[in-house]
Amino acid sequence: MKKTNDALKIINKMMKADPELQEMVRESSLNAQVSQIIYDARKQAGLTQQQLADLVGTTQSVIARLEDADYEGHSLSMLARIAAALNKKIEIKMSPMQIL
Numbered sequence: 001m002k003k004t005n006d007a008l009k010i011i012n013k014m015m016k017a018d019p020e021l022q023e024m025v026r027e028s029s030l031n032a033q034v035s036q037i038i039y040d041a042r043k044q045a046g047l048t049q050q051q052l053a054d055l056v057g058t059t060q061s062v063i064a065r066l067e068d069a070d071y072e073g074h075s076l077s078m079l080a081r082i083a084a085a086l087n088k089k090i091e092i093k094m095s096p097m098q099i100l
Contacts (some may be wrong), residue, residue: 055085
């Protein structure tokens, strides 16, 4: 088999052989997506983390943590509070998983 230095190909090959790694990547990706959604919605509203925290009834450090891609503690109730404060709604859907 031909060797490659393409990082994505190497990672995909490693993931195919390791279901646990696949799950870790899926979870990390979901956490990063949720964090990015919160950040983008806050910025679009023209708010600082402190201003959003005040609207939601929490602290700036909680908002900062929620916007951190490595944070694993997102809760639907907190997302609903943030969405309400930003006059948004949450939409959740299930889609077929990609097979690697």
